[in-house]
Amino acid sequence: MSLLEKARTAASKPPAAAREPRVTDEHGRHVRVWELTLRYLLLLAVLALTVGPFLWQLSTSLKGPTEDIFSSPPKFLPGEPTLHNYERVADTIPVWDYALNSLKVATANVVTNCVGAALAGYALARLRYRGRRAATLAFILAMLVPVEGIIIAQFTTMRELGLNNTLVGVVLPGSISALNVLLMRNAFLNLPYEIEEAAYVDGANVWQRFLRIALPSVKGTVAVVAIFAFMGAWDDFLWPLIVLSDPSKFTLTIGLNYLHGTFANDERLVAAGTIIAVAPLIALFACLQRYFFRGVGEGAVKG
Amino acid sequence: MRRQLPTSPWLFAAPGMLIIGVFILYPFVSTLVNAFTDRRTLIPGEFVGLANFRELVQDDMFWIGLRNSTLYVLGVVPALVILPLLLALLVQKNIPGITFFRSAFYTPVVASIVVVGLIWVWLLDERGLVNALLEAIGVGRVGFLSDQWLLLLSAMAVTVWKGLGYYMIIYLAALANVPRELHEAAAVDGAGAIRRFRTVTVPAVRSTMVLVGALSSVAAFKVFSEVYLMAGPTGGPAGEDTTLVMLVQRTGTGLTGRVGYASAISVVVFVVTVALMLLVLRADRREES
Numbered sequence: 001m002s003l004l005e006k007a008r009t010a011a012s013k014p015p016a017a018a019r020e021p022r023v024t025d026e027h028g029r030h031v032r033v034w035e036l037t038l039r040y041l042l043l044l045a046v047l048a049l050t051v052g053p054f055l056w057q058l059s060t061s062l063k064g065p066t067e068d069i070f071s072s073p074p075k076f077l078p079g080e081p082t083l084h085n086y087e088r089v090a091d092t093i094p095v096w097d098y099a100l101n102s103l104k105v106a107t108a109n110v111v112t113n114c115v116g117a118a119l120a121g122y123a124l125a126r127l128r129y130r131g132r133r134a135a136t137l138a139f140i141l142a143m144l145v146p147v148e149g150i151i152i153a154q155f156t157t158m159r160e161l162g163l164n165n166t167l168v169g170v171v172l173p174g175s176i177s178a179l180n181v182l183l184m185r186n187a188f189l190n191l192p193y194e195i196e197e198a199a200y201v202d203g204a205n206v207w208q209r210f211l212r213i214a215l216p217s218v219k220g221t222v223a224v225v226a227i228f229a230f231m232g233a234w235d236d237f238l239w240p241l242i243v244l245s246d247p248s249k250f251t252l253t254i255g256l257n258y259l260h261g262t263f264a265n266d267e268r269l270v271a272a273g274t275i276i277a278v279a280p281l282i283a284l285f286a287c288l289q290r291y292f293f294r295g296v297g298e299g300a301v302k303g
Numbered sequence: 304m305r306r307q308l309p310t311s312p313w314l315f316a317a318p319g320m321l322i323i324g325v326f327i328l329y330p331f332v333s334t335l336v337n338a339f340t341d342r343r344t345l346i347p348g349e350f351v352g353l354a355n356f357r358e359l360v361q362d363d364m365f366w367i368g369l370r371n372s373t374l375y376v377l378g379v380v381p382a383l384v385i386l387p388l389l390l391a392l393l394v395q396k397n398i399p400g401i402t403f404f405r406s407a408f409y410t411p412v413v414a415s416i417v418v419v420g421l422i423w424v425w426l427l428d429e430r431g432l433v434n435a436l437l438e439a440i441g442v443g444r445v446g447f448l449s450d451q452w453l454l455l456l457s458a459m460a461v462t463v464w465k466g467l468g469y470y471m472i473i474y475l476a477a478l479a480n481v482p483r484e485l486h487e488a489a490a491v492d493g494a495g496a497i498r499r500f501r502t503v504t505v506p507a508v509r510s511t512m513v514l515v516g517a518l519s520s521v522a523a524f525k526v527f528s529e530v531y532l533m534a535g536p537t538g539g540p541a542g543e544d545t546t547l548v549m550l551v552q553r554t555g556t557g558l559t560g561r562v563g564y565a566s567a568i569s570v571v572v573f574v575v576t577v578a579l580m581l582l583v584l585r586a587d588r589r590e591e592s
Contacts, residue, residue: 040398046408047407049464050408050411050468051407053422054410056422070435071435072434072435073436074432116319117319119316120315120316120318122315123313123316128312129312135316135320138320138328145331146521146525146573149525149572150334151551151555152334152337152562152565152566153329153331153334153562153566153569154330155555157330159344172322176318176322178323178327231413234415235416237416237417238527238528238552241552253415256421257532260532270421274422278413278414281414282414285413293472296469
């Protein structure tokens, strides 16, 4: 568990946000101008490398059928921006149905993970019962199992349950992840015990203590679990690829893979498809950055 | 805390226990069992002893997969241990606009690997942006996605590109814990930036580097999506870019899937994954002493 602890201590100190706009280094000294210039030049270079590819994809998706997308030197901005390619994606594959499937899967994953992990985490952290240590160990073991190694067995299990090729089958294996359970357990363990004890003395039963006292105090961790559950389900590829075979049930990632496999030479079309798939998550990230960053440290074990 | 119904702790834990029991722990055990059977998707199969492993040793595709997954670890891990640390140092100072840069550098982490893979397939295309730029500066076009080795290298680059922001955030948290006095003392002693990086920064974030090394090596060995998308489902020219997990997916799925044989490959994935973790943690301990 040392890894989880390391990750957690790393997470307990969130990356220092720019609170003061003064141009000083981390020691509070002034930064020399040439050094600052060099820094910004490097930052812009990395920016071009990390965000540039997304913008190039966006640009390609907006270029019309008559515009040359292969020119050298390249043309970075579309001459006459058009949404034509987005209409074509919708004509080629049922992209909005796929988006809806992805949304269903991601939403279900958020709900099951938040509820299931909070309940189980509370049981592991606060409740006394025989077998608690064994239960904790089971979750730790489950967290360490590399999912890529058990997908075939997961698939045969799904077949036995008759759930292969369904969206329920896509959600179930990760619906309450062991990592999230352990994250919630640690969050509950870090709460002071006295308040719950006082509530207990006042006659609150276990559900009341859980719902009214413990849960509201770990809202931040619940938010982290929710966001990573959403992102994980929305972005997942290998498992839906294996469990879904019927094109009408595809999620966006599998639909994109299909689009790429069938229309690989239509770059504008594929570009429009990828933008549809990535835009919602970038919007989500823009709104909830804090929790994304916080989750990195807490979820580092997920790798 | 005795005022709880005797059944309630189990009610709390039950949904989680059920899910990990049925969908993680049971499949894990059944993978270990299936590895010694000739089970297929539609045929229960029988116990065959070590036959799968004997076949594995003679299977060229298995060795190709093992080679590629191992090369992936060797290529990706050093880059993912060092580059995000440098990036974290770059965005550490609170200069105007730095939060924007931090967020922007994190964008590839948020995007699905499918989106990322397809973006780079187009960028590295024979007629794509990278080749257009290379041609414009007179280097000429490079077949990034047609040559077996360049393909693997390109996929590694994409893995590194997608992982940079993630590990950068981990390093940022670690760097915030480095006592500033150390840097100041070293600076007073006349140590330059590179010297200070080696003698102050690296020792201070060493445990984080080990963590990143462990996480990224396990993830790199299990690589699937990047190579699947860039080299195609069959793994590039003559399947030479197949990775182990791609081989598991290819042999184990479908109506004729060889579940037993795919499970034997999975067992190899387990063993190497555990070995990698132990190796990294042991290297950590040796350096400490």
